[in-house]
Amino acid sequence: MEGSNKAAMEGIRKAARAYFDNQSDRKKKNARKAFKAMDKDGDGQISLPEYEEYLKKKKANDFVHTSIFRALDKNANESLDFGEAIVLFYLMQSGRALICKSCNIFLAGAYFSCSQCFFNDSVSTYEICCACYGGDNFTHHDDAVFCDHYTLLRQSRSAVQAAPPMRKRDKALQILKKGLLAASVSTSVLECISNGDDDDDSSKFSCSIM
Ligand SMILES: [Zn+2]
Ligand SMILES: [Zn+2]
CATH class of the missing domain: 1.10.238.10 (EF-hand)
Structure with a gap:
């Protein structure tokens, strides 16, 4: 390891x-x-x-x-x-059985996930380890935008906040719940997202963190 x-x-x-x-x-x-x-x-x-x-x-x-x-x-x-x-x-x-799709190691810590696949209900999520992402050692669809799992969580929060009125917001949350469970983020984190304060505009829906 x-x-x-x-x-x-x-x-x-x-x-x-x-x-x-x-x-x-x-x-x-x-x-x-x-x-x-x-x-x-x-x-x-x-x-x-x-x-x-x-x-x-x-x-x-x-x-x-x-x-x-x-x-x-x-x-x-x-x-x-x-x-x-x-x-x-x-x-x-916690449903946490994440394996790097490229080198097959168990992802115990930080990892990267394809954001398109993450938010798409109909495909499975695609995760890779930091070494495979950094070393460009993976094959996935060409336009894939990868985010580390912390950024993804942050984005998820923004996505829920961006969805106007309650009903839409609930729907966004449902979709999110599925995605996050697949990516093994616990539901208590989801609660933080749904109860998050709306005035925080530091979280823009974007993958660029540098
Ligand atoms: Zn790997
Ligand atoms: Zn993808």
């Missing part, structure tokens, strides 16, 4: 741990149960085949990816202990 991605993964781990610690006892128990269900041979470790089998059964096929398994496997012993598995549960809850 590349250095910056490793650091980003560390951030995800911290968030997952905090999230888990804050859960009710019942939910913590459920996490233990899920771990046991995954651990078919009961050795306290989730192997790659056990991982894949569980996710396929859960219809979480996006997560069936060795790059995600490797990112989760902090001590690189080719299996996940409970502490490593709760990071998976966290990623599953």
Whole structure:
């Protein structure tokens, strides 16, 4: 795993741990149960085949990816202990299974997304890692405008604000919700967008940030 991605993964781990610690006892128990269900041979470790089998059964096929398994496997012993598995549960809850469409690594941190595909309801989103974007190492439609995920989020807010009266705004929000979920931005972020204050004109609908 590349250095910056490793650091980003560390951030995800911290968030997952905090999230888990804050859960009710019942939910913590459920996490233990899920771990046991995954651990078919009961050795306290989730192997790659056990991982894949569980996710396929859960219809979480996006997560069936060795790059995600490797990112989760902090001590690189080719299996996940409970502490490593709760990071998976966290990623599953937030629907965060983003893989670089070019080099196939798990996108733990900053990444770029094609803005046209992001806002188009009928196509899937297209994400690439910073190295692939910076190195022009990808093939996508020619007129694609790429934004990093922070800029995209900012834009999304502007798009909702730009949509006049309530009904249209609600519609814009619905479309946005789909796109953002696909790009794994949590719905709490959406709430921030929809409740955002309208007087802020610093957010122009544009991709140029430099
Ligand atoms: Zn890449
Ligand atoms: Zn595109």
